Amino acid sequence: MTQSAGPPEAEAGGILTIDLSAIVANWRALGARAGNAACAAVVKADAYGCGIEPVVGALAQAGCRTFFVANLTEARRVRAVAADAAVYVLNGLMPGTAGAYLQADLRPVIASFAELDEWRAVCGARGRAALHLDTGMNRLGFPSGAAAELASRVGNDPGVALVMSHFACSEEDHPLNAVQIERFRAIRALFPGIAGSLANSSGIFLGADAHHDLARPGVALYGANPTPGKPNPMRPVVGLQGRIVQVRTVEPGATVGYSATWTAKRPTRLAVVSVGYADGFSRAASASDARPGAEALVAGQRCPLAGRVSMDLMAIDVTDLAESQVTRGDLVTLLGDGIGVDDLAARAGTISYEVLTNLGRRYRRVYCS
Numbered sequence: 126m127t128q129s130a131g132p133p134e135a136e137a138g139g140i141l142t143i144d145l146s147a148i149v150a151n152w153r154a155l156g157a158r159a160g161n162a163a164c165a166a167v168v169k170a171d172a173y174g175c176g177i178e179p180v181v182g183a184l185a186q187a188g189c190r191t192f193f194v195a196n197l198t199e200a201r202r203v204r205a206v207a208a209d210a211a212v213y214v215l216n217g218l219m220p221g222t223a224g225a226y227l228q229a230d231l232r233p234v235i236a237s238f239a240e241l242d243e244w245r246a247v248c249g250a251r252g253r254a255a256l257h258l259d260t261g262m263n264r265l266g267f268p269s270g271a272a273a274e275l276a277s278r279v280g281n282d283p284g285v286a287l288v289m290s291h292f293a294c295s296e297e298d299h300p301l302n303a304v305q306i307e308r309f310r311a312i313r314a315l316f317p318g319i320a321g322s323l324a325n326s327s328g329i330f331l332g333a334d335a336h337h338d339l340a341r342p343g344v345a346l347y348g349a350n351p352t353p354g355k356p357n358p359m360r361p362v363v364g365l366q367g368r369i370v371q372v373r374t375v376e377p378g379a380t381v382g383y384s385a386t387w388t389a390k391r392p393t394r395l396a397v398v399s400v401g402y403a404d405g406f407s408r409a410a411s412a413s414d415a416r417p418g419a420e421a422l423v424a425g426q427r428c429p430l431a432g433r434v435s436m437d438l439m440a441i442d443v444t445d446l447a448e449s450q451v452t453r454g455d456l457v458t459l460l461g462d463g464i465g466v467d468d469l470a471a472r473a474g475t476i477s478y479e480v481l482t483n484l485g486r487r488y489r490r491v492y493c494s
Contacts, residue, residue: 128179128492137489138399138437140456142364143175145183145494151346151359152184159329159340165191167325167343169199169215174405174484175347175362179492181206193234193341197222200231211286213255217265223247232286236265241278248284255287256316260308261301262293269308276315287339288316295327295335296353306334313337326351349477350467357465363481364461365488367400367421372443372451381440382432386413393431394444396423396451400459401437404485408434410473419472422458424450 131137156164166189172180177199181192185207193213194200203212211232218226218233218240226233227248235241236257244254256275259266267275279285290309294301306323313321321337326345328335330352345351348362374394381387381395398421402408411433412418418430421441431442443451460469466477473480 126494128494129489130492131489132487134489137368137487138370139365139367139404139459139485139488140491141484141488142366142461142491142493143179144360144362144364145179145492147348147360147362148175148180148346149183149187151348151362152187152189152342154358155326155329155340155342155345159324159336160333162324162336162338162340163191165189165193165322165339165341166346167193167341168203169193169195169343170482171199173344173347173478173481175481176490176492177202178206181210183494185210191339191341193343197225197231201229204229204231211253213287215257215265217257218244223252227252234265234289236267238267238271238275238278241275245282245284250282250284253284253286255289255322256285258288258290258309258312260290260305260312262291264291266290269312272312272315279316281318285316285319287320287322288313289322289339289341292323292325292328292331292335295325295331296351302331302335306331309337310334344478344481347481348466349481350465353467357467361461361465363466363484365400365406365459365484366456366461367398367406367439367459369396369451369453369455369457370399370438371397372453373397380432382411383435384433386411386415387432388414389431391444393442394446394448394451395431395440396428396443396455396457398439398441398457398459399437401435401439403436404487405480405483406434406439406459406485407469407473407475407480407483409475410434410469417472419459419469420464422462422464423455427464428457 234255257266322339324340326342350357410419412430431440
């Protein structure tokens with residue numbers, strides 16, 4: 126079954142295809158890898174650019190019962206789709222918002238004594254929350270040295286549903302991983318009877334010592350590789366096609382694009398495609414005389430970008446294709462068919478998270494399930 130949103134296909138400069146069945150398959154595969162731990166889903170940043178409502182709907186139907194988001198707005202969107210799910214808000218309790226959590230049955234991830242005091246003063250034993258302890262990220266969380274005091278103050282509070290921490294380097298072979306695993310093991314011992322969560326996408330692949338009671342994968346659900354340097358165990362999720370709006374020829378020595386950073390070395394045919402950085406295709410993936418940029422599949426063949434990606438357009442060098450293979454109105458593949466989000470990220474000097482979360486709103490979106 127497919128569902129579509131956005132402009133009509135004939136009017137769209139780009140078509141973004143999101144495979145919901147692949148997201149579900151990835152969630153199940155990650156859950157199997159997590160052993161006895163339950164498997165949640167991180168759907169912050171509009172489900173990493175894929176759309177909270179369709180993604181949560183598909184995962185909830187598949188049996189996912191716990192979701193993590195960044196803020197209350199995202200949490201309410203999850204609640205509207207998954208009425209019975211546990212929904213945790215990772216960025217914690219903003220001042221004066223405790224009542225909003227209670228009203229919508231949402232769960233803040235509390236990271237300081239100030240947050241804890243406000244939560245308990247407003248909600249008492251009525252609300253549910255998680256406690257975030259920092260084991261090495263040095264971002265959010267109670268200091269690990271405060272764990273004993275926190276455990277003493279929380280006691281047997283039935284409103285504490287989860288104790289969690291977050292890996293800083295789980296996608297790397299880094300000594301901090303073992304340090305964080307050991308610190309969290311010691312912290313968990315102070316909170317008997319309360320579920321624990323440490324493993325993110327890559328953390329699931331660090332073994333049983335990282336799994337605890339609840340794994341919470343994010344980027345791997347959407348097809349990014351949680352094990353860099355090894356074959357990607359995840360199914361691809363996102364496909365992106367851009368439409369050719371003009372085919373033109375430039376002479377040797379002519380430059381292409383803003384700032385004239387790319388120079389034609391031969392008579393060159395260019396396919397100008399109606400996708401740019403306003404659509405989330407990174408300007409950093411541009412090509413210049415000094416470095417190659419991203420590639421696109423045109424008529425089944427990989428072709429390089431020529432010049433800078435601009436706000437609404439990019440140029441692709443299609444000189445090596447027959448003229449009959451490249452026509453105004455044709456679609457070219459920018460993601461998919463062997464060009465993954467990690468590939469595009471590498472060409473842009475960034476990470477797959479940024480590629481996904483930048484996916485634009487001008488595309489026609491097609492959801493497959």
